[in-house]
Amino acid sequence: MLNLHNFHKSYSSGFSISVDQLTLEPGLHLIKGANGSGKSTLLKAIAGIHDFQGEINLLGVSIKKDPVSYRKMVNFSEAEPVFPEFLSLDELINFTASVILPDKKQIDELKEKLDIGDYSENPISSYSSGMLKKSALLLAFLGNPKLIILDEPFTTIDLATQRHLKELILSKLNEGISFILTSHLADFEDLFEYTSTMEIKNGSFV
Numbered sequence: 001m002l003n004l005h006n007f008h009k010s011y012s013s014g015f016s017i018s019v020d021q022l023t024l025e026p027g028l029h030l031i032k033g034a035n036g037s038g039k040s041t042l043l044k045a046i047a048g049i050h051d052f053q054g055e056i057n058l059l060g061v062s063i064k065k066d067p068v069s070y071r072k073m074v075n076f077s078e079a080e081p082v083f084p085e086f087l088s089l090d091e092l093i094n095f096t097a098s099v100i101l102p103d104k105k106q107i108d109e110l111k112e113k114l115d116i117g118d119y120s121e122n123p124i125s126s127y128s129s130g131m132l133k134k135s136a137l138l139l140a141f142l143g144n145p146k147l148i149i150l151d152e153p154f155t156t157i158d159l160a161t162q163r164h165l166k167e168l169i170l171s172k173l174n175e176g177i178s179f180i181l182t183s184h185l186a187d188f189e190d191l192f193e194y195t196s197t198m199e200i201k202n203g204s205f206v
């Protein structure tokens with residue numbers, strides 16, 4: 001499904017991450033690693049946010065040769081989401097929906113499953129950190145992606161939402177959507193039966 005070849009990304013700060021070859025089959029994948037090991041950097045490259053050297057292909061589509069088709073297949077939720085504070089979640093959903101055209105039913109179902117309710121009418125500047133995280137998660141499930149990347153999805157949200165998020169991931173997995181999750185916490189290793197579990201240390205898979 002997802003293939004990385006001769007991947008390399010470095011920052012001017014000196015940190016770099018390299019992956020010679022990585023192939024992920026369809027399914028649910030976990031990337032573990034300590035703070036600062038490079039998980040988010042790798043995910044942002046796979047999501048099409050960061051530039052990088054090398055090749056990334058999803059279902060045979062190259063991010064470099066066909067970036068629009070590639071990005072249409074990938075949704076991403078950041079570990080610590082940042083959105084324009086003067087917008088509401090509803091406005092962000094409407095903006096995203098104008099591009100990826102999910103049906104209204106899907107939006108309502110996601111709001112219900114993630115316990116968002118009517119609070120989405122309010123400006124983001126008023127959101128708690130949990131509400132911000134739920135907003136990013138909702139946006140990552142919108143539409144019909146082939147791969148959903150969730151960076152530290154279970155941090156910040158309350159226990160009930162964690163349970164609902166787990167159910168949501170499992171139901172989407174059943175529909176054939178693949179996932180890459182990250183965690184720097186050991187607890188989440190037992191949460192699912194992962195297709196593969198990988199660990200990054202100082203910018204390399206171990």
Ligand SMILES: Nc1ncnc2c1ncn2[C@@H]1O[C@H](COP(=O)(O)OP(=O)(O)OP(=O)(O)O)[C@@H](O)[C@H]1O
Pocket residue numbers: 011012013015033034035036037038039040041042079184
């Ligand atoms: N935009 C950037 N410019 C320069 N350095 C960066 C940038 N983003 C991240 N870094 C550095 O790259 C390294 C890896 O960061 P990254 O966010 O990928 O780690 P992580 O494994 O996701 O960490 P955490 O679990 O704390 O979120 C860190 O040393 C970080 O300071």
